[in-house]
Amino acid sequence: xxxxxxxxxxxxxxxxxxxxxxxxxxxxxxxxxxxxxxxxxxxxxxxxxxxxxxxxxxxxxxxxxxxxxxxxxxxxxxxxxxxxxxxxxxxxxxxxxxxxxxxxxxxxxxxxxxxxxxxxxxxxxxxxxxxxxxxxxxxxxxxxxxxxxxxxxxxxxxxxxxxxxxxxxxxxxxxxxxxxxxxxxxxxxxxxxxxxxxxxxxxxxxxxxxxxxxxxxxxxxxxxxxxxxxxxxxxxxxxxxxxxxxxxxxxxxxxxxxxxxxxxxxxxxxxxxxxxxxxxxxxxxxxxxx
Amino acid sequence: xxxxxxxxxxxxxxxxxxxxxxxxxxxxxxxxxxxxxxxxxxxxxxxxxxxxxxxxxxxxxxxxxxxxxxxxxxxxxxxxxxxxxxxxxxxxxxxxxxxxxxxxxxxxxxxxxxxxxxxxxxxxxxxxxxxxxxxxxxxxxxxxxxxxxxxxxxxxxxxxxxxxxxxxxxxxxxxxxxxxxxxxxxxxxxxxxxxxxxxxxxxxxxxxxxxxxxxxxxxxxxxxxxxxxxxxx
Numbered sequence: 035x036x037x038x039x040x041x042x043x044x045x046x047x048x049x050x051x052x053x054x055x056x057x058x059x060x061x062x063x064x065x066x067x068x069x070x071x072x073x074x075x076x077x078x079x080x081x082x083x084x085x086x087x088x089x090x091x092x093x094x095x096x097x098x099x100x101x102x103x104x105x106x107x108x109x110x111x112x113x114x115x116x117x118x119x120x121x122x123x124x125x126x127x128x129x130x131x132x133x134x135x136x137x138x139x140x141x142x143x144x145x146x147x148x149x150x151x152x153x154x155x156x157x158x159x160x161x162x163x164x165x166x167x168x169x170x171x172x173x174x175x176x177x178x179x180x181x182x183x184x185x186x187x188x189x190x191x192x193x194x195x196x197x198x199x200x201x202x203x204x205x206x207x208x209x210x211x212x213x214x215x216x217x218x219x220x221x222x223x224x225x226x227x228x229x230x231x232x233x234x235x236x237x238x239x240x241x242x243x244x245x246x247x248x249x250x251x252x253x254x255x256x257x258x259x260x261x262x263x264x265x266x267x268x269x270x271x272x273x274x275x276x277x278x279x280x281x282x283x284x285x286x287x288x289x290x291x292x293x294x295x296x297x298x299x300x301x302x303x304x305x306x307x308x309x310x311x312x313x314x315x316x317x318x319x320x321x322x323x324x
Numbered sequence: 325x326x327x328x329x330x331x332x333x334x335x336x337x338x339x340x341x342x343x344x345x346x347x348x349x350x351x352x353x354x355x356x357x358x359x360x361x362x363x364x365x366x367x368x369x370x371x372x373x374x375x376x377x378x379x380x381x382x383x384x385x386x387x388x389x390x391x392x393x394x395x396x397x398x399x400x401x402x403x404x405x406x407x408x409x410x411x412x413x414x415x416x417x418x419x420x421x422x423x424x425x426x427x428x429x430x431x432x433x434x435x436x437x438x439x440x441x442x443x444x445x446x447x448x449x450x451x452x453x454x455x456x457x458x459x460x461x462x463x464x465x466x467x468x469x470x471x472x473x474x475x476x477x478x479x480x481x482x483x484x485x486x487x488x489x490x491x492x493x494x495x496x497x498x499x500x501x502x503x504x505x506x507x508x509x510x511x512x513x514x515x516x517x518x519x520x521x522x523x524x525x526x527x528x529x530x531x532x533x534x535x536x537x538x539x540x541x542x543x544x545x546x547x548x549x550x551x552x553x554x555x556x557x
Contacts, residue, residue, distance in 0.1 A: 196429040203412050203423045210410035213372055214474075215395035215427030 037168040039285040045174035047281025048181030052236035053251070053258035054265075054273040055184060056229040061267060062205045063225035065124045066116065070131045071233050071258075072251030073138035074111065078104040078234035079241050079250060080146055083153055093156050101234050108230025112223045120219060142248045153241035177239050184232055185274050192270075197224065260300045264307050266314025275316065325350040325478055325509045326371070331380035333363075333370050333533075340366040342533045344380070348478070348526075353500070353510040355520035358530035359556050364513040365407050367530070368480045371511075372404045373397045384478065398427040401477035407513075408486065409467040413456035417447055420455050420466055424473030433473070440469045443502070461492035468499060472508075479503060481512040485519060497523055517551050529554045 053071060060068045068074075082100030085091045091099070115134055119127045157176050162169040192198035203211040204221040212218060237251060244250060257280060258273075265276020280303060288296025307314065326348040333341040341363045348354045358364045369375040371382055373394040382390040389397050403424070412420055421440060425433050441448045444465045450458060458466060464484060471479055481500060485493040493516075501523055504510045514520040520527060527544050529537040531554055544551060 196426065199415075199419060199423055200426055202415060202419075203426075206412045206414055207410055209374065210406050210412070211423075212374055212394045213398070213404040213406060213410070214423050214470075215398040216423075217393070217395055 035289075036286075039289050040282055041168065041170050041174055043282030043285035044278055045171075045177040045281070046284065047261070047278035048177045049236050049240045050254060050257045050261045050281060051181050051274045051277035052184055052232050052239075053254050054262045054277045055188060055270055056231075056233040056236070057258055058262060058267060058270055058273045059188070059232070060225045060229040063201050064116070064127070064222045066127045066131065068131045068226075068229060069128070069255070070111070070134035070138060071229060072255030073135050073142070074107060074230050075104070075233035075237035075254075076248060076250045077138055077142055078107060078230065079153065079237035079246060080142055082234075082238050083146075083151060083241075083246055086154065093154060097238055100238060101231055104234025105227045105231040107234075108226040108228070109223050111230070112226035116222060116226065117219055120222065139248050146248070148248060151246040153238075153246040155242035158242055173239075173242065180235060180239060181274070184235065185270065188228075188232075188270060201225065257300055260304045263304050263314060266316040269314075269316050272314055272316030276314065325352075325385060326511065327381075327383045327386075328367075328371070329381045329383075331367075331370060331382065332378040333366055333375060334378045335375075340533050341370065344530070344533070344535055346528060346535070348509055348511050350509055351504070351507060352525045353504045353512065353523055355524035355527045356511070356513045356530055357515070357517050357520055357527060357551065357555060358513075359515065362530040363533040364530055365482055366533075368404060368482050368511070368513055371397075371480060372402060374404075395427055398474055401475070403471035403474040403476035403479050405464075405467045405471045405479065405481040405484065407482040409460075409463045411455040411458065411463045411466055413454065415455055416452055417450050417455065417458070417466060418452065421470050421473050424470035425475075427474060436473060436475065440472050443472070443499070444469050460488050461496065464488060464492075464496050465499065468496070468503065472503065476508060478509045478511065481510060483513055483515065485514065485516050493519065515555070517548075517555055521545060521548075 053075065057068055057071050060066055078100055081103050082096050085096035085099060086093065111134065115130050116127055119130060155173055157172040160172040162171045163175060192202055200211065200216040201221050201224060203214065204216050204218055208218050236254065240254060241250060258277060261277030261280040262273045264280060265272030265274065267273065280300065283299055283303070284296045287299045328344060328346045331341055331344040332339065344367060356364050356367060366375060370377050373392055377390055381388055384400055384402065389400060412423065415423065421437060422433070425436065446462050447466050447469065450462065455463070455466070484496050484500065488496065497519060500510060500512065512520065521541055521544050524541055526540055527538065528535050529551060536554055537550065
């Protein structure tokens with residue numbers, strides 16, 4: 035019983051973590067908390083649904099195309115909405131993402147209406163894996179593997195590629211990064227593209243269990259922020275572990291305390307962390323030498 | 325190497341630089357002196373393309389670089405050691421050096437990297453440490469090394485002595501002299517006139533964004549009182 039709850043919590047946590055990582059990548063590189071991250075992922079998921087149902091592609095064809103769409107969507111949004119705001123106060127851009135959140139939601143509503151759709155998953159009806167005596171649903175395994183793969187791939191990309199090095203430099207000191215030849219607007223576009231891509235994967239993986247409608251990602255977005263605050267919004271690994279912890283805590287509290295309390299734990303965690311350790315469990319207070 | 329004519333830079337209504345004209349000959353070490361807020365950093369930032377210019381021209385080896393992107397300017401051979409060193413705190417020493425070669429990415433940099441490391445033994449020992457763990461002097465050495473990784477023809481150095489102990493400052497300037505001896509032209513900005521006069525071939529004094537005095541080292545040495553008056557010391 036408890037093992038099942040933990041596995042389920044980890045799978046949910048991995049989905050939060052994907053949205054969390056998408057947010058953190060954009061936040062660290064551009065200083066913008068992207069409140070439209072969830073709605074961007076929702077639009078990507080609807081696009082995948084359209085490819086599946088109207089174009090008639092198989093899941094394995096539709097999903098890579100949709101993920102690519104997520105990337106392109108991120109870059110386009112950065113170019114149209116965020117780029118003109120480079121150089122103005124960060125708050126303007128954050129407000130712009132709040133507006134974008136509403137616009138994307140409304141546009142999706144206009145196109146697809148406000149009913150719910152069943153989003154297919156090739157893993158939904160497979161027999162569960164057995165790890166010892168614990169049955170693990172295949173879709174949980176897929177979520178966990180995808181979450182781990184994203185963390186590993188992103189860490190590799192940021193650590194061992196030139197573009198990754200430029201992104202990290204831009205996040206730490208944009209002016210000096212420019213002196214080195216790093217383009218800030220290009221870094222910002224890459225960050226938004228990556229955010230769109232990773233968020234899209236989360237949307238596609240979560241849609242089969244939540245059903246697809248225009249509010250698909252709203253709960254996930256808040257949980258991703260909560261997990262991020264818990265782990266520390268400046269570290270990708272911190273966000274990942276924070277989201278996993280949140281997923282497991284939700285499941286355990288829901289089962290042993292009260293199902294109604296499972297949701298509330300998110301907000302209790304946000305508030306508690308902000309009071310006790312605002313930089314997050316894995317965060318580190320920035321030391322600046324003059 | 326570098327020729328600036330009638331350069332004007334504005335921040336909103338503030339005129340940071342007014343009709344500044346400066347020449348830096350190949351292989352020289354030229355110093356710009358001035359008090360706080362005289363426009364020294366702005367001048368270097370304008371050369372690097374970090375701040376836009378209102379009017380005037382900046383030419384590197386005879387071709388105009390005003391209005392180019394910072395990336396293009398680095399590629400043409402201008403490297404910048406920024407004020408306050410600008411070490412990336414959460415990059416390792418190695419990464420801090422490599423980012424200096426960002427505009428040359430894709431090329432084989434191992435030889436250049438080894439050469440820069442050998443030039444700065446104190447940071448060679450700290451290759452894997454994060455930038456924020458370095459002392460001020462080490463950070464300044466790293467910032468110079470980072471600029472050298474761009475394989476520059478012209479090195480811009482902004483206020484190297486800022487916040488460093490006198491003995492460290494001497495070491496840093498000795499390194500800068502070494503850099504110049506490898507054939508790299510150097511343009512430094514400095515508040516410490518005595519220090520700059522020890523190393524520079526030619527000097528300028530900026531006040532309120534204007535060039536108010538210029539001359540060779542010998543000329544400056546003969547008129548130290550005038551220099552002091554301009555700098556307000």
